Amino acid sequence: MAREFTKVGVIGLGTMGAGIVEVFARNGIEVVAVEVDEPAVAVGRGHLEQSTGRAVSRGKMTPEAQADLLGRVTFTASLDDLGGCELVVEAVPEKLELKKEIFAKVDAIVGPDAILATNTSSLPVTEIAVATSNPKRVVGMHFFNPAPVLQFVEVVRTVVTEDEVFEDVKTLAQRLGKQPVVVGDKAGFIANALLFGYLNHAVSMFESRYASREDIDAAMRLGCGYPMGPLALMDLIGLDTAYEILDTMYKQGRDRLHAPTPIIKQMVSAGLKGRKSGRGFYTYA
Ligand code: CAA
Numbered sequence: 001m002a003r004e005f006t007k008v009g010v011i012g013l014g015t016m017g018a019g020i021v022e023v024f025a026r027n028g029i030e031v032v033a034v035e036v037d038e039p040a041v042a043v044g045r046g047h048l049e050q051s052t053g054r055a056v057s058r059g060k061m062t063p064e065a066q067a068d069l070l071g072r073v074t075f076t077a078s079l080d081d082l083g084g085c086e087l088v089v090e091a092v093p094e095k096l097e098l099k100k101e102i103f104a105k106v107d108a109i110v111g112p113d114a115i116l117a118t119n120t121s122s123l124p125v126t127e128i129a130v131a132t133s134n135p136k137r138v139v140g141m142h143f144f145n146p147a148p149v150l151q152f153v154e155v156v157r158t159v160v161t162e163d164e165v166f167e168d169v170k171t172l173a174q175r176l177g178k179q180p181v182v183v184g185d186k187a188g189f190i191a192n193a194l195l196f197g198y199l200n201h202a203v204s205m206f207e208s209r210y211a212s213r214e215d216i217d218a219a220m221r222l223g224c225g226y227p228m229g230p231l232a233l234m235d236l237i238g239l240d241t242a243y244e245i246l247d248t249m250y251k252q253g254r255d256r257l258h259a260p261t262p263i264i265k266q267m268v269s270a271g272l273k274g275r276k277s278g279r280g281f282y283t284y285a
Contacts (some may be wrong), residue, residue: 001169005029009088011079011102013044015276016119017091018069019147022051027176028149030084033075038111041075048073049200060171082109087172089141091119094244097192099123100131108134115165117141121192122248125185126158136162142189143178145237153178154189187252196246197257198278200235202230204261206281213281233275233279239267 007030011020017033019064021044033048035041035245055061061069063239074081079102088106089206096111103116116138118128129138140156153173154269159168166182173180183189189195202216211219217229234242243264267273267280274280 002126003086003168004203005086005172007085007176009034009082009085009106011082011088011090011106012092012119013040013047013075014091014093014240015047015145016143017089018044018047018051019145020089020119020143021073021090022069023143023176023178025177027071029072031062031073032085033073034079034082035075035077037077041077047076057092061215066202069084078106079109082106083111083112085114087115087117087169088116089117089119093246094120094125094241096122096123099128103128103131103138107134113137113168115139120188120244122252123187124252126160129158129160135160137165138182140164140185140189141173143168144191145224151178152191153184154191155180155182156185156189157182158185187249192245193249196242196249197255199230199234200246200257200259200261200264203234203264206231207261207263220232233282234264235282235284238274238276239280243268248269 008024009032011015011034013033014034019031021031033044035044052061052066055068056063088110090099091101092102099118100119106116116132118140119142120140121142125126125140129135132138139161142154142156144150144152155166155169155173168179168184205211205216206213213231219230219231222225243260246258246260271277272279275284278284
């Protein structure tokens with residue numbers, strides 16, 4: 001029998017974390033949503049209110065259902081509130097040391113049967129797992145942006161993850177309406193390993209002024225039927241996140257395809273992080 005999961009935790013309420021909170025809460029699961037301090041908690045709560053508010057304004061959710069959903073989420077700036085959670089999903093920035101530190105702390109807070117999952121898209125799950133006292137209960141649970149919409153989750157199994165743990169996470173992903181796949185612990189797993197070389201190449205085309213941003217995006221949208229062009233997708237993912245993913249994949253020995261195109265770092269330094277900052281390759285209202 002797979003576990004039920006009635007109460008879970010999510011650490012980090014940025015683009016991915018807030019989306020993951022929404023996915024759980026939409027499916028009737030109680031969520032403890034943690035950010036680093038009160039202002040960051042307020043931003044995270046704002047993401048959730050905005051996203052569910054949009055569903056209400058489109059007639060996809062009733063105001064009562066939105067209130068119920070929000071009522072299932074407890075926002076906090078303290079990891080200690082994760083105590084009673086049966087699963088904790090970490091979705092903080094892609095920095096290995098930060099993730100290890102968080103896992104070591106959470107390991108000491110949750111009960112011995114709780115599962116610890118990371119939403120990392122490129123860092124080694126094994127390295128994160130060994131920061132805890134029980135690496136067998138650590139697994140990757142990688143959602144796709146926007147998490148409430150995209151129906152796919154990569155469940156990352158390390159050499160020590162217990163069978164029961166990834167089976168339970170797989171079953172949970174199905175309950176959340178996602179198709180899970182189980183993959184090994186290799187940078188980029190399946191989707192990002194295929195996606196990021198392409199995105200980087202598109203940025204380098206743009207950087208060399210080979211073609212305009214609109215034409216690059218139109219080529220893939222209209223010419224290849226992708227739901228959005230690569231530069232618009234970079235803006236959705238966030239240039240800071242995309243940079244970290246490329247850099248990690250490059251350092252972990254993949255080919256030059258993943259050496260981050262210099263303009264990505266320049267744009268991040270200048271605050272042009274994509275949708276989240278109001279401007280990236282495009283400008284957002
Ligand atoms: N949060 C919540 N819901 C969202 C949303 C968001 N950020 N963006 C769109 N939606 C919802 C809309 O409310 C709408 O819902 P309804 O149909 O219920 O009304 C639905 O999604 C469709 O949205 P739109 O009509 O506005 O626009 P669209 O049809 O063009 O779809 C899209 C938007 C879902 C983003 C689509 O363009 C798409 O799938 N793009 C590709 C995204 C992609 O490739 N993501 C993977 C990135 S890589 C990654 O995530 C891995 C990593 O580790 C970084």
